[in-house]
Amino acid sequence: MKIIMLGAPGAGKGTQAQRIAKDYGIPHISTGDIFRKNLKEETPLGLEAKTYMDRGALVPDDLTIRMLLARIGEADCRNGYVLDGFPRTVPQAEKLTEVLAQTGDKVDFALDVTVPDEDIVERMSGRRSCPGCGRTYHIVYAAPQKEGVCDSCGAALVLRADDAPETVLKRLAVYHEQTEPLIAYYEGQGVLRRIDGTVSMEDVYAQIVALLGEPAEA
Ligand code: AMP
Numbered sequence: 138m139k140i141i142m143l144g145a146p147g148a149g150k151g152t153q154a155q156r157i158a159k160d161y162g163i164p165h166i167s168t169g170d171i172f173r174k175n176l177k178e179e180t181p182l183g184l185e186a187k188t189y190m191d192r193g194a195l196v197p198d199d200l201t202i203r204m205l206l207a208r209i210g211e212a213d214c215r216n217g218y219v220l221d222g223f224p225r226t227v228p229q230a231e232k233l234t235e236v237l238a239q240t241g242d243k244v245d246f247a248l249d250v251t252v253p254d255e256d257i258v259e260r261m262s263g264r265r266s267c268p269g270c271g272r273t274y275h276i277v278y279a280a281p282q283k284e285g286v287c288d289s290c291g292a293a294l295v296l297r298a299d300d301a302p303e304t305v306l307k308r309l310a311v312y313h314e315q316t317e318p319l320i321a322y323y324e325g326q327g328v329l330r331r332i333d334g335t336v337s338m339e340d341v342y343a344q345i346v347a348l349l350g351e352p353a354e355a
Contacts, residue, residue, distance in 0.1 A: 138163060138217040138349070139242070141224070143319055144250035145312045147261040147305065148334045149341060151273050153250065154221035156342055160352040164213050167221040168205060170271040172196060177268065191298055193307035195315060198228050205229075206236060217245075225316045230323070247323035248345060250334035254309055261305045265294040279338065 138161060142150035151167060158165035172190060175183030182204065189196045205223050208214070224230040237243050252260075263276040265285070269292030274281050281288050299308065323329040332344050346352070 139244050140219040141244055141247040142219065142221045143247055144334060145252060145257050146308045147257040148250040148252040150221050150250050152338060153341055153345060154219045157219045157345065163217045163219055165221060166208055166218050168201060168223040171204060193299055193304040193311060195225055195311060198226055202229055202232050224319060227318055227322060230319050244328055246349065247329050248332050249320055249329060250332045252334040256335060257309060258305055261300050262302055264300050266297050267292050268295055
């Protein structure tokens with residue numbers, strides 16, 4: 138099963154994608170996480186991406202597409218994946234469609250998690266991320282068991298530079314301009330499904346399971 142998570146930054150896509158991956162046994166592929174990992178390791182890719190990420194802009198399509206195609210070509214992606222943060226532009230989506238079509242394949246579901254902009258700004262100011270394993274938390278809605286510490290790997294949680302309020306506003310503007318057109322794109326492919334992202338995380342996930350069908354080994 139090949140799933141794409143659409144929705145503004147901060148809509149909760151990452152949290153839902155992690156859970157889908159676990160329950161449905163497919164890898165969770167977050168382009169943002171891959172960029173951050175490269176940044177931490179100071180690879181050329183990471184250093185180039187940083188200049189865009191820090192100001193809330195998108196990393197250029199050619200770089201992003203190359204990286205994503207390499208990832209979905211790995212063995213663990215044979216039975217599908219959940220993409221979180223890709224595609225973010227129409228050219229990215231077109232390239233993915235083209236590459237999948239080469240093997241007679243296509244995206245099965247594009248899940249659009251919708252949340253109004255006002256809610257996004259409030260949510261993101263409380264977001265904390267684990268620099269060790271990439272897991273995300275919220276100080277009110279999804280707090281770790283021990284304040285400031287990752288439940289999964291024990292690293293100290295941080296407020297990402299791109300979650301700072303002024304960067305959030307810029308990322309929302311970029312989302313509306315460059316990513317929102319993907320809703321119509323996937324609607325045209327007949328795979329778009331809308332999810333109300335304003336309800337609790339449990340209820341968001343319940344909507345997703347209702348659409349995808351219960352996981353085999355739940
Ligand atoms: P995220 O963690 O998905 O919010 O991504 C963080 C940042 O990584 C974004 O603000 C972009 O600068 C960059 N990024 C992630 N995915 C993409 C993508 N598909 N295309 C371009 N830039 C991306």
